[in-house]
Amino acid sequence: MSYEVKSLNEECGIFGVWGHPEASSVTYFGLHSLQHRGQEGAGIVSNDAGVLHGYRDLGLLSEVFKDDRDLQRLKGNAAIGHVRYATAGNGSVDNIQPFLFKFYDCSCGLAHNGNLTNAKSLRRELEADGAIFHSNSDTEILMHLIRRSRKETWLDKLKEALQTVQGGFAYILMREDCMVAALDANGFRPLAIGQMKNGAYVIASETCALEVIGADFVRDVQPGEIIIINDDGFTVDHFTNETQHAICSMEYIYFARPDSNIAGVNVHTARKNMGRILAAEAPVEADMVIGVPNSSLSAASGYAEASGIPYEQGLVKNQYIARTFIQPTQELREQGVRMKLSAVRGVVAGKKVIMVDDSIVRGTTSRRIVQLLKEAGALEVHVRIASPPLKYPCFYGIDIQTRKELIAANHSVAEICECIGADSLSFLSEDGLIEAIGLDFDAPYSGLCMAYFNGDYPTPLYDYEEQYQASLKEKVSFFN
Numbered sequence: 001m002s003y004e005v006k007s008l009n010e011e012c013g014i015f016g017v018w019g020h021p022e023a024s025s026v027t028y029f030g031l032h033s034l035q036h037r038g039q040e041g042a043g044i045v046s047n048d049a050g051v052l053h054g055y056r057d058l059g060l061l062s063e064v065f066k067d068d069r070d071l072q073r074l075k076g077n078a079a080i081g082h083v084r085y086a087t088a089g090n091g092s093v094d095n096i097q098p099f100l101f102k103f104y105d106c107s108c109g110l111a112h113n114g115n116l117t118n119a120k121s122l123r124r125e126l127e128a129d130g131a132i133f134h135s136n137s138d139t140e141i142l143m144h145l146i147r148r149s150r151k152e153t154w155l156d157k158l159k160e161a162l163q164t165v166q167g168g169f170a171y172i173l174m175r176e177d178c179m180v181a182a183l184d185a186n187g188f189r190p191l192a193i194g195q196m197k198n199g200a201y202v203i204a205s206e207t208c209a210l211e212v213i214g215a216d217f218v219r220d221v222q223p224g225e226i227i228i229i230n231d232d233g234f235t236v237d238h239f240t241n242e243t244q245h246a247i248c249s250m251e252y253i254y255f256a257r258p259d260s261n262i263a264g265v266n267v268h269t270a271r272k273n274m275g276r277i278l279a280a281e282a283p284v285e286a287d288m289v290i291g292v293p294n295s296s297l298s299a300a301s302g303y304a305e306a307s308g309i310p311y312e313q314g315l316v317k318n319q320y321i322a323r324t325f326i327q328p329t330q331e332l333r334e335q336g337v338r339m340k341l342s343a344v345r346g347v348v349a350g351k352k353v354i355m356v357d358d359s360i361v362r363g364t365t366s367r368r369i370v371q372l373l374k375e376a377g378a379l380e381v382h383v384r385i386a387s388p389p390l391k392y393p394c395f396y397g398i399d400i401q402t403r404k405e406l407i408a409a410n411h412s413v414a415e416i417c418e419c420i421g422a423d424s425l426s427f428l429s430e431d432g433l434i435e436a437i438g439l440d441f442d443a444p445y446s447g448l449c450m451a452y453f454n455g456d457y458p459t460p461l462y463d464y465e466e467q468y469q470a471s472l473k474e475k476v477s478f479f480n
Contacts, residue, residue: 013037041096045109048076109174117167168396245447273436275302282426290314299386349377
């Protein structure tokens with residue numbers, strides 16, 4: 001197990017550009033701003049006048065392209081890229097995207113963010129039909145479906161394939177003559193369109209990637225849409241009109257960068273609202289409010305502002321620690337947390353502290369942070385979580401697919417409070433979260449996926465249904 005400061009991970013980030021002479025370099029910079037979405041591997045496929053070239057490898061983007069020549073070889077005025085965290089498939093280089101397929105009649109690059117809920121069934125069916133897979137990622141399934149289709153045009157083949165796969169997906173495909181993006185019928189994952197000063201169009205998982213390359217936001221890709229970009233601009237098509245927004249609420253809570261906007265809502269603003277509402281729902285007397293770096297700082301500032309209690313920097317994160325810290329013993333694991341986070345003794349000693357965090361997964365990290373603060377002299381540590389308790393697995397692209405990983409699945413708030421050693425513990429309510437984000441879609445939960453908190457999944461679970469039902473019967477214990 002990886003003992004990160006957080007133990008939630010999102011599958012990946014995707015980026016594409018069409019119409020820029022330095023397309024691969026633009027893609028590199030776009031992916032760099034999406035690095036928080038995946039650190040296991042990275043790759044780029046470029047389009048050089050209809051000839052596709054690709055390079056991918058394990059590691060951070062800067063490690064994969066540490067030799068400038070690898071990027072320089074990816075010539076052309078269009079490119080797509082991917083940074084990966086595995087939720088489906090293992091961590092071998094064969095699963096690193098974008099995939100590059102070269103057929104007798106065409107070539108195609110493919111990048112995917114999300115998780116297909118019927119991937120196992122489709123793969124068995126395709127293999128029985130003679131398909132040969134080169135990876136164990138669910139992404140490759142889409143290309144097999146396209147090639148198997150008997151529809152007349154490539155676009156109709158793509159539509160049929162998109163109607164067949166289920167679950168969460170944001171795709172970018174590169175063909176010789178165009179770049180194509182598609183989003184699932186619920187829009188679980190964000191996907192935005194931008195335009196650069198020279199007219200080049202870009203597609204990105206988050207709007208922060210548009211900012212870093214100087215692109216202006218054009219619009220979000222909507223659920224069920226297919227966006228086709230070529231030298232004439234972009235056109236919008238649909239593979240289904242049976243859509244209903246269910247944007248992943250964890251994008252706002254934890255995954256997305258605070259400078260990104262999702263469905264018109266700024267992530268920092270949403271998190272600050274979460275903190276403000278949490279302060280109203282769960283007030284407590286204390287000397288200061290502190291946030292757990294980095295994703296909880298916005299919520300902590302909102303809590304402090306609403307409560308009138310001073311905001312202080314009581315925890316400092318080491319920004320230069322390795323992305324993964326895996327150690328075989330409890331003592332070394334705890335040392336890993338100390339390497340990543342330090343309590344500021346001069347700030348917290350002799351004080352009653354409100355520690356705001358965005359979520360509790362296993363409770364392991366929360367317990368260690370509370371311990372750090374008390375060892376630094378904090379008199380009391382009151383933990384406030386700017387989201388509801390995580391009780392149910394995710395099957396749409398987050399690496400929690402069993403209730404065994406979730407302390408709130410079978411323990412009360414009081415039991416969790418005792419486990420992490422806090423003086424008090426409160427979570428944001430579901431209604432508070434919905435109000436804080438402030439989406440206004442005509443859909444359940446105002447267009448948010450809240451399944452992690454209440455088990456109300458927006459789609460059938462298909463291959464995961466049996467696993468989910470079995471997980472409901474598990475008794476989970478985090479107490480030694």
